[in-house]
Amino acid sequence: MASRYSEVYAAWKADPEGFWAKAAQAIDWFEKPRRIFDAERGTYGLWFPDGFTNTCYNCLDRHIAAGGGEQAAFIYDSPVTGRSEKISYEGLLSDVKALAAVYRKLGVEKGDRIVIYMPMIPEAAVAMLAAARIGAVHSVVFGGFAANELAVRVDDCKAKLVVSASCGIEPGRTVAYKPLLDQAIEAARHKPAHCLIFQRDMLAANMVPGRDIDFSEVLAAAKAAGEEAPCAPVAATDPLYVLYTSGTTGQPKGVVRDTGGHMVALKWSMENFFGVRPGEVFWAASDIGWVVGHSYIVYGPLLNGSTSILFEGKPVGTPDPGTYWRAIAEHGVTVMFTAPTALRAIRKEDPAASHVARYDLSRFRALYLAGERADPDTIRWAEQALGVPVIDHWWQTETGWPVAGNAVGLGLLPVKYGSPAVPLPGYDVQILDDAGHPVTPGTLGNVVIKLPLPPGCLPTLWNADGRFHAAYLEEFPGYYKTADAGYIDEDGYVFIMARTDDIINVAGHRLSTGAMEEVCASHPDVAECAVIGIADPLKGQVPAGFLVINSNVSREPAEIEKEVVGLVRERIGPVAAFRTAICVKRLPKTRSGKILRATIQKIADRQPWKMPATIDDPAILDEIAEVLHAKGIGV
Numbered sequence: 231m232a233s234r235y236s237e238v239y240a241a242w243k244a245d246p247e248g249f250w251a252k253a254a255q256a257i258d259w260f261e262k263p264r265r266i267f268d269a270e271r272g273t274y275g276l277w278f279p280d281g282f283t284n285t286c287y288n289c290l291d292r293h294i295a296a297g298g299g300e301q302a303a304f305i306y307d308s309p310v311t312g313r314s315e316k317i318s319y320e321g322l323l324s325d326v327k328a329l330a331a332v333y334r335k336l337g338v339e340k341g342d343r344i345v346i347y348m349p350m351i352p353e354a355a356v357a358m359l360a361a362a363r364i365g366a367v368h369s370v371v372f373g374g375f376a377a378n379e380l381a382v383r384v385d386d387c388k389a390k391l392v393v394s395a396s397c398g399i400e401p402g403r404t405v406a407y408k409p410l411l412d413q414a415i416e417a418a419r420h421k422p423a424h425c426l427i428f429q430r431d432m433l434a435a436n437m438v439p440g441r442d443i444d445f446s447e448v449l450a451a452a453k454a455a456g457e458e459a460p461c462a463p464v465a466a467t468d469p470l471y472v473l474y475t476s477g478t479t480g481q482p483k484g485v486v487r488d489t490g491g492h493m494v495a496l497k498w499s500m501e502n503f504f505g506v507r508p509g510e511v512f513w514a515a516s517d518i519g520w521v522v523g524h525s526y527i528v529y530g531p532l533l534n535g536s537t538s539i540l541f542e543g544k545p546v547g548t549p550d551p552g553t554y555w556r557a558i559a560e561h562g563v564t565v566m567f568t569a570p571t572a573l574r575a576i577r578k579e580d581p582a583a584s585h586v587a588r589y590d591l592s593r594f595r596a597l598y599l600a601g602e603r604a605d606p607d608t609i610r611w612a613e614q615a616l617g618v619p620v621i622d623h624w625w626q627t628e629t630g631w632p633v634a635g636n637a638v639g640l641g642l643l644p645v646k647y648g649s650p651a652v653p654l655p656g657y658d659v660q661i662l663d664d665a666g667h668p669v670t671p672g673t674l675g676n677v678v679i680k681l682p683l684p685p686g687c688l689p690t691l692w693n694a695d696g697r698f699h700a701a702y703l704e705e706f707p708g709y710y711k712t713a714d715a716g717y718i719d720e721d722g723y724v725f726i727m728a729r730t731d732d733i734i735n736v737a738g739h740r741l742s743t744g745a746m747e748e749v750c751a752s753h754p755d756v757a758e759c760a761v762i763g764i765a766d767p768l769k770g771q772v773p774a775g776f777l778v779i780n781s782n783v784s785r786e787p788a789e790i791e792k793e794v795v796g797l798v799r800e801r802i803g804p805v806a807a808f809r810t811a812i813c814v815k816r817l818p819k820t821r822s823g824k825i826l827r828a829t830i831q832k833i834a835d836r837q838p839w840k841m842p843a844t845i846d847d848p849a850i851l852d853e854i855a856e857v858l859h860a861k862g863i864g865v
């Protein structure tokens with residue numbers, strides 16, 4: 231099929247409001263918006279400012295009203311527990327209605343926050359949809375974060391309720407969630423009134439009397455009593471959720487997602503970008519703790535009337551590197567999303583892709599990759615192994631849906647390896663130099679998006695309009711700063727090259743080196759430190775910490791390094807993948823005292839580097855190179 235991309239993008243550019251007004255017709259509204267965009271409200275304007283709707287209604291009730299109740303909403307595929315289960319739209323709605331009634335009985339009202347800290351089980355999605363049903367704001371916290379990170383989020387959003395589970399299952403170990411939750415609540419200044427705990431068979435959690443409530447018991451009781459909560463009409467501009475993402479400090483940023491624009495954008499993207507029709511099976515192999523889990527495990531597929539796979543497993547080891555292909559064949563997946571790290575892990579164990587041949591992938595049409603840079607080698611390997619288009623695309627927690635990509639739904643454009651292709655309708659992506667001037671095609675600069683951002687993107691940060699403005703809008707007035715560096719070529723293809731801040735990407739997880747430095751520096755023997763991301767063949771990047779020890783300390787450096795590694799795991803969580811801490815005599819700095827992190831990174835990554843003109847003492851770089859080489863890094 232010839233690509234309709236240029237025509238559709240031009241139609242959006244000619245009449246953005248007309249474009250989104252038409253897209254909004256695919257959503258059911260309790261009160262249809264008469265205005266499409268109000269540039270005077272919010273931080274840069276608000277979408278559908280006078281519309282009223284409900285996300286849960288659009289995800290569930292309306293499909294059932296249209297006769298789709300028996301279709302599977304979710305397929306729960308859990309190789310780590312050996313379970314596989316289909317959950318129909320009707321069955322899901324029944325649980326969601328009852329849980330929403332439980333929330334109401336616990337005093338949760340429209341606008342109240344519910345923190346969800348759960349593994350990849352259907353109850354996590356039920357908890358999200360039940361919050362949406364009553365107009366409560368959910369905030370999902372990824373299970374790989376430590377208690378301290380959970381506490382920071384509970385405090386920031388002042389959660390009235392926490393929904394959690396007794397445990398998660400990681401290969402080879404059971405992760406007890408409840409002790410982490412108890413520690414988090416102990417540490418938090420704000421105490422949630424109640425915790426709803428889903429007890430899993432593999433591990434029972436100890437309950438705190440008066441505060442903790444058994445999820446299954448209370449849900450069954452609500453169902454037996456016929457208790458159900460109706461869908462609350464919420465303003466299109468009301469928040470559906472807050473999702474925290476790494477900031478440049480230990481305080482994460484609470485990305486706000488509104489209700490109406492989010493649904494309009496996701497529904498449009500399911501059909502036009504991913505090319506998935508209602509009734510088809512879509513699989514985003516990620517976690518509900520990340521934005522892709524929100525957008526494309528839960529909300530996008532359900533808004534589209536599709537079936538979504540909820541996968542509790544890993545690309546390898548559960549049980550083998552064929553597990554993705556097995557699930558695609560077994561459930562008739564048409565389109566899948568995963569992170570490049572997952573493919574690299576599979577390739578490492580099965581370089582010849584011999585597991586693919588074991589399965590019938592005839593219904594599989596496309597594989598989408600995002601979350602980190604997709605290296606051309608991995609894309610080519612997957613194309614050859616799977617025989618379907620493998621499509622890199624680029625977006626952020628903040629945008630909520632793809633900014634640039636090759637839209638299957640509009641007909642594919644030629645692929646340029648290393649580029650996530652072209653900006654999607656809604657996004658006017660530009661490249662500016664540091665002074666804010668546009669650069670010529672092919673020139674590296676700051677990747678920005680001309681305001682207003684389209685529906686679905688963040689309107690602000692939770693309770694932090696000032697921080698939102700300072701972080702995203704201030705540096706390039708009239709534009710949203712992505713904090714990515716890249717270029718656009720002569721054909722309009724976007725290339726994303728690096729971050730412009732201290733965020734690193736570890737296995738598709740966005741992590742702040744600043745936050746890790748805060749933890750390293752809190753060790754009593756550490757005088758100062760620097761954390762950088764170094765290249766890793768599997769995870770893309772991994773963090774490495776350089777520690778200067780207090781002069782009066784005579785302990786073995788290896789001991790301190792081990793303690794610091796443990797401290798980061800304890801404070802931030804295993805997701806940080808912080809395994810390398812190295813004691814050094816001194817850190818290289820400029821004469822004004824700025825640590826030369828970028829130069830250390832280049833040495834570690836064996837990239838060409840130049841002696842910075844402002845360096846205070848060049849000999850320190852030789853010392854750093856020596857220590858790195860002794861550890862086998864950068865050699």
Ligand SMILES: CCC(=O)SCCNC(=O)CCNC(=O)[C@H](O)C(C)(C)COP(=O)(O)OP(=O)(O)OC[C@H]1O[C@@H](n2cnc3c(N)ncnc32)[C@H](O)[C@@H]1OP(=O)(O)O
Nearest residue numbers: 373374400516520522569571572600601625737738804805
């Ligand atoms: C486009 C917009 C976006 O960017 S949205 C974000 C997109 N990113 C993603 O979808 C993430 C992609 N990455 C992954 O799914 C995983 O990293 C994959 C590839 C599956 C590999 O997983 P895994 O082998 O566990 O490695 P990892 O680096 O993720 O984990 C590091 C340590 O953390 C642990 N962990 C992981 N998840 C949990 C969890 N839910 N609960 C508790 N612990 C968890 C892992 O077990 C691992 O621990 P350890 O250090 O080995 O002991």
